[in-house]
Amino acid sequence: MIWSLQAAPDLSDKQFDQWSKLLEDRAGICLSDQQRVFLQTQVTMRMRELGQTDYSQYYNRVVDGVSGMMEWSVLIDRLVVKETSFFRHRPSIDCVLQFLQQHIDESSFKDTFEVWSVGCSSGEEPYSLSVVINDTFDTANIDPYYGVTATDISRAALTIARNGIYPQRKVEMMEPSIRQRYFTQQDNGRYLISPELQDRVCFNHANVLNINEMPSIMQDVIFCQNLLVYFRRWLRHEIMNAFVDRLKPGGLLVVGLGEVVDWSHPEMARAPYDEVQAYIKKTEAA
Ligand SMILES: C[S@@+](CC[C@H](N)C(=O)[O-])C[C@H]1O[C@@H](n2cnc3c(N)ncnc32)[C@H](O)[C@@H]1O
Incomplete structure (x- = not known):
């Protein structure tokens, strides 16, 4: 029988451990035993596309040099959860709006307002942030x-x-007002985001575990939702600490509600927004 029609062989305990360790070492994602079927399905689907029949051989291919890195970038795309939506957690987006509004009210801008959406998936999150930022500047009659x-x-x-x-x-x-202002419906019914927003968002490939891949400019807002939840607790804390180093004094860090527990940092204070888990970086005067 040809491979594509055969049922996939089950991953042995050793193979599951090997694959999940690779995923955790390289992307931070920690799979539970219940996700074994998911891992197996995704790996075998990719192996079928390549005509590969043996988990160990495929593993060796993935970890082998430059061609392995290219294969890894295909596989990782299948293994991550990319679920997202526009304005997914409205209170968190609104807290960025309030933070910006406060800066505008206090005329406390020194330079451009920089925001980093970490684990942005297919773009709905950074575009939602751009919508509220753009609207807020607009209402204040300030050039964005x-x-x-x-x-x-x-x-x-x-x-x-x-x-x-x-x-x-x-x-x-x-x-509807957001849709009308920032999207154009195409002949096929799909919607294209406006160039006004597209020009503001710069998408980059980066692994949050790799400090060298973080944006080099200091940020006013770091927004990281539904990503840290896949990592072990110690790793969440390490990444939060790295975020602090990338924030301007007075900057805002927003994470998914309940995604980070038992974390504190001498330079950070919990921000007073309802239904949101956010922190403000203390200024030197504070
Ligand atoms: C569930 S989505 C969340 C998207 C968006 N932040 C939201 O809340 O709607 C998680 C995203 O994190 C990305 N991701 C997973 N591990 C990552 C890593 N180590 N570095 C950067 N992004 C990662 C995935 O590719 C995926 O797009």
């Missing part, structure tokens, strides 16, 4: 002076993000 850096480990997700074209069902859940 901001940039959003959006990073992810999945190249496939980043391609969708850069194209900025979304299915009707995703866009129609948004307020």
Whole structure:
């Protein structure tokens, strides 16, 4: 029988450990035993595409030099959860709005307003942030002076993000005023994000575990939701500490509610926003 029609052989305990260790070492993602079937399905689907029949041989291919890195970038795209939506957690987006509004009210801008969306998936999160930032500058009658850096480990997700074209069902859940202002419906019914926002968001491939791949400019806001939840607790804390080093004094760090527990940092204070887990970096005067 040809391989593509055969049922995939089960991953042995040793093979499961080997593959999940690779995933955790390289991407931080920690799989539970219940996710064994998921891992097996994704790996065998990719092996079928390559006509490969042996888990160990395929493993060796993935870890082998430059060609292995290219194969890894295809496989990792299948192993990450990329679920996202526009305005996914509205209170967190609104807290960025309030933070910006406060800066505008206090005229405390020294330079451009920089925002980093970490684990941005197919772009809905950074574009949602751009919508509120753009609107807030607009209402205040100030020339928008901001940039959003959006990073992810999945190249496939980043391609969708850069194209900025979304299915009707995703866009129609948004307020009509936002849709009308920032999207254009195409002949096929899909929606294209406006160049006004597209020009503001810079998408980059980056692994959050790799400190060298973090944006080099200091950020006013770091927004990281539904990513740290896949990591072990100690790693979440390490990444939070690295975020602090990338924040301007007075900057805002927003994470998913409940995604980080028992974390504190001498330079950070919990921000007073309802239903949001956010921290402000202390200024030297504080
Ligand atoms: C569930 S999505 C969350 C998307 C968005 N932040 C949201 O809340 O809607 C998680 C994203 O994190 C990305 N990701 C997973 N591991 C990563 C890593 N080590 N470095 C950077 N991005 C990673 C995945 O590719 C995926 O797009």
